[in-house]
Amino acid sequence: xxxxxxxxxxxxxxLVILPMxxxxxxxxxxLLLDKMLRLFDFVATEGGxxxxxxxxxxxxxxxxASLAIPLGLLLGILLAFRKLATSSELDxxxxxxxxxxxxxxxxxxxxxxxxxxxxxxxxxxQPVSRYYYEQLEYELRxxxxxxxxxxxxxxxxxxxxxxxxxxxxxxxxxxxxxxxRASNSEGQVLSITAREGNxxxxxxxxxxxxxxxxxxxxxxxxxxxxxxPRVLSFTRHDLPIDLPRIEEFRDRGDAEREYILPxxxxxxxxxxxxxxxxxxxxxxxxFRLVEVVxxxxxxxxxxxxAIPPKRSTSALGVFVSIVMVVxxxxxxQYGEDIAALGRVEPIVxxxxxxxxxxxxxxxxxxxxxxxxxxxxxGALEAASAKMGKRVRKLFGRKKRSRxxxxxxxxxxxx
Numbered sequence: 333x334x335x336x337x338x339x340x341x342x343x344x345x346x347l348v349i350l351p352m353x354x355x356x357x358x359x360x361x362x363l364l365l366d367k368m369l370r371l372f373d374f375v376a377t378e379g380g381x382x383x384x385x386x387x388x389x390x391x392x393x394x395x396x397a398s399l400a401i402p403l404g405l406l407l408g409i410l411l412a413f414r415k416l417a418t419s420s421e422l423d424x425x426x427x428x429x430x431x432x433x434x435x436x437x438x439x440x441x442x443x444x445x446x447x448x449x450x451x452x453x454x455x456x457x458q459p460v461s462r463y464y465y466e467q468l469e470y471e472l473r474x475x476x477x478x479x480x481x482x483x484x485x486x487x488x489x490x491x492x493x494x495x496x497x498x499x500x501x502x503x504x505x506x507x508x509x510x511x512x513r514a515s516n517s518e519g520q521v522l523s524i525t526a527r528e529g530n531x532x533x534x535x536x537x538x539x540x541x542x543x544x545x546x547x548x549x550x551x552x553x554x555x556x557x558x559x560x561p562r563v564l565s566f567t568r569h570d571l572p573i574d575l576p577r578i579e580e581f582r583d584r585g586d587a588e589r590e591y592i593l594p595x596x597x598x599x600x601x602x603x604x605x606x607x608x609x610x611x612x613x614x615x616x617x618x619f620r621l622v623e624v625v626x627x628x629x630x631x632x633x634x635x636x637x638a639i640p641p642k643r644s645t646s647a648l649g650v651f652v653s654i655v656m657v658v659x660x661x662x663x664x665q666y667g668e669d670i671a672a673l674g675r676v677e678p679i680v681x682x683x684x685x686x687x688x689x690x691x692x693x694x695x696x697x698x699x700x701x702x703x704x705x706x707x708x709x710g711a712l713e714a715a716s717a718k719m720g721k722r723v724r725k726l727f728g729r730k731k732r733s734r735x736x737x738x739x740x741x742x743x744x745x746x
Contacts, residue, residue, distance in 0.1 A: 340430070344438045347415060352408025352442070359400040364389055375472065384472060391465040394458040399661070401450050402627050406653055409439045409634035414649070417639040432635060432701045439631040447627050454620040455593040463584040493573065495543075506530055510545060512571065523551040524571065543571040588616035588672070608674065615671035618678040619664055622686050626660070629693045636696035636708040646713055660689055 371385045413435075416422040425435065486496050498509025512524040526548030531541050548569065552562040584590050591599065591613065599605050600613035633656070637649030667681035696708035707713060 340425070340435075341438045344412065344435065345442075347412035348408045348439055348442060350408075351411040352404045355407045356400050356404030359403055360393070360396050363396040363400070364392070367392060384468060388465055388468050391461045391468065394453050394461045398450055398453045398458060398623070401446050401453075402623075402630060403654070403657055405443060405446055405627065406630045406634050406657060407650070408442075409631050410638045410650060410653055412439075413635050413638035414640070414647075418645055422639070432697075436631050436635065439634075443627055443631055447624060450624050450627065454624060455596075459590045459592050460584070463590045466586075466590075510543075510548070512543070514571070521553040523553070524569075525549050526569070541573050543573055545569045545571060588612045591616070593617075611674045611678070612672040614678045615668045615681070618671070618682040619668040622664060622682045623661070626686065626689070629690055632697040633693045636693065636700045639700055639707075641707060641710070641713055642705075648713055649709065652709055652712065656689075660685070 368385065368389055371388055372382075375382065375385050413422065416425070483497050483500050486494050488494055493512060493514040496511045497507050500507055507529045508527065510524070510526040510529045512522075512526075514522045514524070524545065526545035528547065529543055529545040532544055545566070546568055548566055550562075550564045550566065550569065552564070585595070588596070596613050596617040600610055600617055602610065605613075633653065637653045640646045640649065663685050664682060667676070667685060668678075670676050671678040671681040699706040699708050
């Protein structure tokens, strides 16, 4: 089906795509798992339903994907070219006239596709999903999601009712050991106990639910000095409960990261907005843009760090690549913060580090691609090799001393 594609391109595509998808899946999973543990603790503390955790995690996927995509692209290309280099296939390709520019054709096609995906994520999908996450968190804190009543504790509802549940089954659908104390505007107090109960929705008013009680007793106190409380037994009793009113969540745009691209452009260069808001919008726009543009240099960085010295299988380049990408991302975050405060122009704070990082990557690529025997991190490789020899020598000496053990004296032969 794909016979029109040269075999070398199909081969490089297979070498790149598998580790790239694996790194992307691992990085996104680690980020989500770390957040999931904190979300479970938060939802349990607020008494909300477990399902809300997965909705909040789903809303964070675009944010984590925008971080995992560049890292997956870099390591996918790096591991592919490292395999070619350590198996001497790269030397054969270079010997038959295939330069690095030709070998990077497929990686750059993959980069262009992922850049388009990342643009859609950081400029459109991520701001909306972040706002949705903030909305879910607000509704969970305020109780708009129907947070469950904590078992064994008194819960105040609508300032006129105190409710306590001894036991909850079937995810809150079946309640046991119910005690409720309610009052009305006339000063009457109802003390209610019931064996079982469950909550029911009403069609008449969305702000009111029904607590249907089974097998219980009602003690009615009218509040008078000489009045005698009335005691009633019931088989089934419906107790209306007014839900607390929940204020509407704020509109999208409380933070600059919630604005999509047209909104950032409109606010950042508008004379009608305050200077602080313009600075923050321009900083956010340049931060997102520089993170996407940097993906163009990822294939060059991957090739520069993928090729170890001759007769060496060192994986130092993998470690250095991760450190460089993470450090650059942190520098960009700091540049966005100081640019949003108006201390430095966004172009200087964000594009300055980009130009320095781009110059470093181009120099590293030039050393590998055009200098015979050149190494981008040759000094680091040599230092790492020396350190490795010293460590092996040290541990080898300790191992020999343990194997030798104490000398054993033998008796002389008679």
